Structure formats: structure tokens, C-alpha cells
Amino acid sequence: MKKKKDIRALTKEQLRDFFVENGDKAFRGNQVYEWLWNKAVYSFDSMTSLSKETRKMLDENFVINNIEVDTIQRSNDGTIKNAIKLHDGLVVESVLIPTESRTTACVSSQVGCSLDCKFCATARLKRMRNLNADEIYDQVVAINKQSELYHNHKLSNIVFMGMGEPLMNYNNVIKSIEKITSDEGLGMSAKRITVSTSGVPKMIKKMADDEVKFNLAVSLHSAINEVRDQIMPFNKRFPLEDLREALEYWYKKTSRKITYEYVVWQGINDRKEDINALVKFCKYVPSKVNLIEYNPIDDSDFQQASEVALNNYISNLEMNDIVVNVRRSRGKDIDAACGQLANKS
Numbered sequence: 001m002k003k004k005k006d007i008r009a010l011t012k013e014q015l016r017d018f019f020v021e022n023g024d025k026a027f028r029g030n031q032v033y034e035w036l037w038n039k040a041v042y043s044f045d046s047m048t049s050l051s052k053e054t055r056k057m058l059d060e061n062f063v064i065n066n067i068e069v070d071t072i073q074r075s076n077d078g079t080i081k082n083a084i085k086l087h088d089g090l091v092v093e094s095v096l097i098p099t100e101s102r103t104t105a106c107v108s109s110q111v112g113c114s115l116d117c118k119f120c121a122t123a124r125l126k127r128m129r130n131l132n133a134d135e136i137y138d139q140v141v142a143i144n145k146q147s148e149l150y151h152n153h154k155l156s157n158i159v160f161m162g163m164g165e166p167l168m169n170y171n172n173v174i175k176s177i178e179k180i181t182s183d184e185g186l187g188m189s190a191k192r193i194t195v196s197t198s199g200v201p202k203m204i205k206k207m208a209d210d211e212v213k214f215n216l217a218v219s220l221h222s223a224i225n226e227v228r229d230q231i232m233p234f235n236k237r238f239p240l241e242d243l244r245e246a247l248e249y250w251y252k253k254t255s256r257k258i259t260y261e262y263v264v265w266q267g268i269n270d271r272k273e274d275i276n277a278l279v280k281f282c283k284y285v286p287s288k289v290n291l292i293e294y295n296p297i298d299d300s301d302f303q304q305a306s307e308v309a310l311n312n313y314i315s316n317l318e319m320n321d322i323v324v325n326v327r328r329s330r331g332k333d334i335d336a337a338c339g340q341l342a343n344k345s
Ligand code: SAH
Pocket: 119, 120, 121, 160, 161, 162, 163, 164, 165, 166, 196, 197, 198, 199, 217, 218, 219, 220, 261, 262, 263, 292, 293, 294, 295, 296, 297, 338, 339, 340
């Protein structure tokens, strides 16, 4: 038996060609494309505008490697965590985070993660594989459906802050965003999408060259190499000087502010010199700081810093005219918060 191809790996042009080669009209390719992406159906039988013969012919030639929402957990605060089963049985997690004014999807870009951030549960899984563009897109579609079901409106924002390092799966992340923003996909604005990275300098420059329109967030956590080396060993390969240079390049090309994500831990980065270093780093490129609450993970020694330390950060940043927001955790009770995604369920 011949091996069936994944139909969603085809471009619209390739689909049109397929129908012409099989004695049908190119237009049929457009119809199938719309079913696959805009309507996001996962079986040929659901493509009801096609004849029975056409559906059968598609079924004989192709498969649809769709994702499946395997289990759903709901938090007291309305956050929903989805365990998403991929066609090869691997699992990633995606989260719907509702607030009064918006609903945000937090999506994964890799199964596990190759970085080794000491405070992050996903790091314990190691990296198993990259997600395809359509596996990323499907997460957004699934969460958009939940937003419509539970909140009566479409998703308003998307953050690439789930499992994985998006810039180490750059092409697929970009392709998924093209689909999310195109009218043939979900037609969302790129301005409502944020890609979060630990900071891969070369790829940040590439994004700038590619003139991407989405927002950039960088998980900084320390602006001192010796400290960052300890908590994000990846910093030894890409030290802060290289990150700074890439961010300056990004700003020169895009004129878009950067968001730094930052957790303050007791005895790690709660000293005066840590604050001074952050203030200094923030001055290199127009930016703002999101102070994230630490979400404890099993068997880790990290501890959220005291209120006093946090307030020191806030007042020093504000004194220097740097915008700072404090981000409270969402979905902590179901391990759905930042850094807690580890397929525990
Ligand atoms: N690899 C990307 C995206 C995934 S992590 C990145 O590093 O940005 C999403 C955010 O959650 C990052 O800012 C990360 O540093 C933060 N994070 C990881 N573990 C955390 C934890 N236990 N508590 C709070 N934030 C955490």
C-alpha cells in the first residue's frame, strides 16, 4: 500500500495542481484549502461541499495529521489547560487564559525544550521534537473554539510561552503565524501575537531582517552574566553582550519596544546590584519589564523573593522611567502557569 501524504503539508498551489493532475478543476484545491485551514475540519467526510467521490479520492491519497485535545483541566480562575495529543502520540500543553478584557492563548512550539532553565518544569522533559506549523496552528484553533464556547468571543491574544523555545523552531513558528494572521486562517492581527524567547541572538536578528510584525518578549531574569549563567545555562553560549547587540539591531529595524520577563528569587537576583544591572540593561533599548510571579515546581530550591525586594525593583525601575507591570500567576492550581507545563496530567 502506498504511504499517504499529510495533506496539510501542501500549499494551496500544490493542492490546486493535485486536482488538475487528477482531471478536476484547480478551484477544487481552493475549496479543500478552505476546509483544512479556515474551517479547520479534521476529516474528509466533513468537507460537505465536495462530492462523495472526491472525498473518497482524497482519503485514498492523504491523511490529516490533526491534533486532538486529550484532557482539559479548569482552574478556579477560569484558566483552561489542554493536554494536546499529536498524531505520533506525543503530548504538549496549551492554555486559555481569560481576563475581564481579553482571552489569551498560550501555545507550545516544541515537545519539551532543549534549554535547561533551572526554574522551569518543561526543561525537565528535554526536547523531543519540534512541532510542525500546523500543530501550532491547531492549538490556536482549539483554544479559539474554547474562547467562543466559554466567553462568547474570539481569542484576542496569542503568546508563544508554552513548551519549547520558539526561536529554535523558527520556520515552523513563522509559518504558523502566517496562517494565524492570514484571512484564509484566523485573520488575527500580528500585533496581538507575542513570541517569547530566552534570547537566541542570531534568530532575533533574523526576525528583524524578516520584518516580522509580532511582538518580542525576552526572558531575562538577570542582567548579570554570572547570575544568568547559573539559572539559564544557555547564557554561557549566548551571553548578555550578544543579546544586547541583537536587541539593539531589532529595535533599529522595527522600532518596536521589547518586553523583558523577569522573576525575582530570594538569594539569587534580589540584591541592589541585580536591580542596578536590570535598570542599566533596560536603557540600551526601549523596553518594559513584566515582573512574573514565581510558580513553584517540584523539587526545586527556588523561592519567590520578598515583597520588599519586589517593591525595590518596582520603585527603582519607575524612578528611571521604565514601565513595569506585575504579572500575577494564572492557573497555578492546575499547573498551567508559566514554567509549570510538564505533561503532569
Ligand atoms: N522558551 C521561551 C518560552 C517559554 S517560557 C522563553 O524562555 O521565553 C515562558 C515564560 O515563563 C518565560 O519567561 C520563562 O522564563 C517563564 N518561566 C519559566 N518557568 C517559570 C516558573 N517556574 N515560574 C514563573 N515563570 C517561569
